[in-house]
Amino acid sequence: MMESAANSARKRDPVGPSVVRRAVRAPDLIIHPKRKSRTIMRYIKTIDDITKDGAIDFGAGYEFVERAEDADAILMRSTDLHGYDLPEGIRAIGRCGAGVNNIPIEEYARRGVVVFNSPGANSNAVKEIVLAMMIMSSRGIVQAMQWVRANADDPDILTSAEKAKKAFVGREIRGKRIGVVGLGNVGSKVANACVELGMDVYGYDPFISVEHAWALNREVQRVGTLEDLCRGCDYLTLHVPSKADTVGMISTEQLALLAPGAVLINFARETIIDEDAVAAALEAGKLSWFACDFATPKTVRMPRTFITTHSGAGTEEAEANCADMAISELKDYLENGNIAHSVNYPACSMGKARAASRIACLHANVPNMIGQITAILAKDNANVQRMVNESAGENAYTMFDTDEHLDRATIEALKQIPSMYRVRVIK
Ligand SMILES: NC(=O)c1ccc[n+]([C@@H]2O[C@H](COP(=O)([O-])OP(=O)(O)OC[C@H]3O[C@@H](n4cnc5c(N)ncnc54)[C@H](O)[C@@H]3O)[C@@H](O)[C@H]2O)c1
Numbered sequence: 001m002m003e004s005a006a007n008s009a010r011k012r013d014p015v016g017p018s019v020v021r022r023a024v025r026a027p028d029l030i031i032h033p034k035r036k037s038r039t040i041m042r043y044i045k046t047i048d049d050i051t052k053d054g055a056i057d058f059g060a061g062y063e064f065v066e067r068a069e070d071a072d073a074i075l076m077r078s079t080d081l082h083g084y085d086l087p088e089g090i091r092a093i094g095r096c097g098a099g100v101n102n103i104p105i106e107e108y109a110r111r112g113v114v115v116f117n118s119p120g121a122n123s124n125a126v127k128e129i130v131l132a133m134m135i136m137s138s139r140g141i142v143q144a145m146q147w148v149r150a151n152a153d154d155p156d157i158l159t160s161a162e163k164a165k166k167a168f169v170g171r172e173i174r175g176k177r178i179g180v181v182g183l184g185n186v187g188s189k190v191a192n193a194c195v196e197l198g199m200d201v202y203g204y205d206p207f208i209s210v211e212h213a214w215a216l217n218r219e220v221q222r223v224g225t226l227e228d229l230c231r232g233c234d235y236l237t238l239h240v241p242s243k244a245d246t247v248g249m250i251s252t253e254q255l256a257l258l259a260p261g262a263v264l265i266n267f268a269r270e271t272i273i274d275e276d277a278v279a280a281a282l283e284a285g286k287l288s289w290f291a292c293d294f295a296t297p298k299t300v301r302m303p304r305t306f307i308t309t310h311s312g313a314g315t316e317e318a319e320a321n322c323a324d325m326a327i328s329e330l331k332d333y334l335e336n337g338n339i340a341h342s343v344n345y346p347a348c349s350m351g352k353a354r355a356a357s358r359i360a361c362l363h364a365n366v367p368n369m370i371g372q373i374t375a376i377l378a379k380d381n382a383n384v385q386r387m388v389n390e391s392a393g394e395n396a397y398t399m400f401d402t403d404e405h406l407d408r409a410t411i412e413a414l415k416q417i418p419s420m421y422r423v424r425v426i427k
Pocket residue numbers: 098099100119120122123126181182183184185186187204205206207208209212239240241242245246267268269293310311312313314
């Protein structure tokens with residue numbers, strides 16, 4: 001399958017979604033005794049334009065549907081799902097991108113819906129636009145271009161430009177101090193690139209992963225507090241997720257510590273900064289420029305800003321990388337129950353589902369779940385080939401292969417275990 005969701009839906013459904021016909025649904029909730037002879041189709045609902053040209057490729061055995069009610073999984077980008085009426089049939093969500101503050105991930109976990117993201121898949125795109133913002137706010141590039149356009153009718157513009165150019169004199173970034181808040185996929189790349197550009201680079205990330213710590217250039221100096229990071233910075237760039245401890249983390253106190261005329265760059269989320277404090281710092285000249293990916297009613301009214309349309313990940317490469325990663329995560333989960341890069345369930349893999357049957361249980365991370373599951377299996381005299389149990393925070397995942405198909409009553413009994421959110425009959 002290689003076509004846009006809209007095209008696909010149009011072909012099957014010329015008069016509207018109500019006539020969408022379904023082939024055999026994946027056996028998650030219903031056991032199909034004869035399913036070997038029937039084709040299993042899985043259905044995907046897309047939300048947002050996943051790629052600019054609409055091309056998304058799930059391969060054979062998948063179809064796009066218009067209505068979420070008809071889908072097994074959702075593939076999406078930045079639409080806010082808080083308050084969205086998620087249909088019961090949705091088992092997974094693939095978020096093409098890093099941030100998941102637009103998805104109620106804990107609520108969905110308790111409904112047995114696994115949410116995936118695509119960590120790192122767009123990080124190079126963000127790094128590049130952040131570097132562009134640093135340079136644009138250091139040199140009068142945009143202003144010079146505006147001057148040229150405004151004076152396009154001047155027959156002697158070559159000479160006039162020579163006189164005008166002193167208004168656009170800037171400064172170099174080499175040798176300047178930059179603070180990077182958050183040293184994950186984006187922040188570590190920005191920090192390393194700034195070292196390459198000859199900057200004095202400081203980083204702050206109390207939760208840095210081992211992988212990113214290893215990837216960091218040794219010249220990046222790590223500091224223990226946000227305040228130490230901000231002190232004396234000519235540039236401050238933000239690369240943290242939006243969550244309780246990061247909302248409003250850049251406010252009057254942090255801005256006051258920056259060097260006079262510093263540049264603030266926020267390509268993380270609009271919530272990370274206190275907008276009133278940033279506006280005041282711009283008015284007072286404490287900040288020379290504010291570059292930001294989020295056009296809010298307040299940011300668009302601030303002086304000396306470069307504001308983009310949440311375009312940090314807006315490259316063909318990043319869109320394709322994010323879609324590829326999210327699609328392969330969704331497919332492995334729908335077909336085999338394996339979980340990689342989930343933001344609300346633990347990673348878990350048992351490889352391809354090859355035994356007669358594979359069952360996945362999504363449940364709370366509470367004592368005696370495995371005991372209750374195995375007791376029910378014992379009653380059915382089921383022989384378990386392999387079983388894996390993983391947990392992450394409040395949620396846990398138990399997956400097992402059996403020699404024979406479990407009967408319907410056994411599946412029902414598993415579903416009735418208290419704190420069991422969902423039971424999937426994958427095969
Ligand atoms: N503008 C865009 O288009 C765009 C694109 C990608 C990511 N983003 C945003 O940027 C964020 C970062 O992206 P990423 O891919 O680097 O994510 P990531 O998860 O790889 O990195 C985030 C880093 O922030 C660190 N962190 C968490 N809480 C922190 C805190 N209180 N103080 C300091 N560091 C903290 C984490 O330890 C982690 O290393 C995303 O969550 C998203 O909101 C925006």
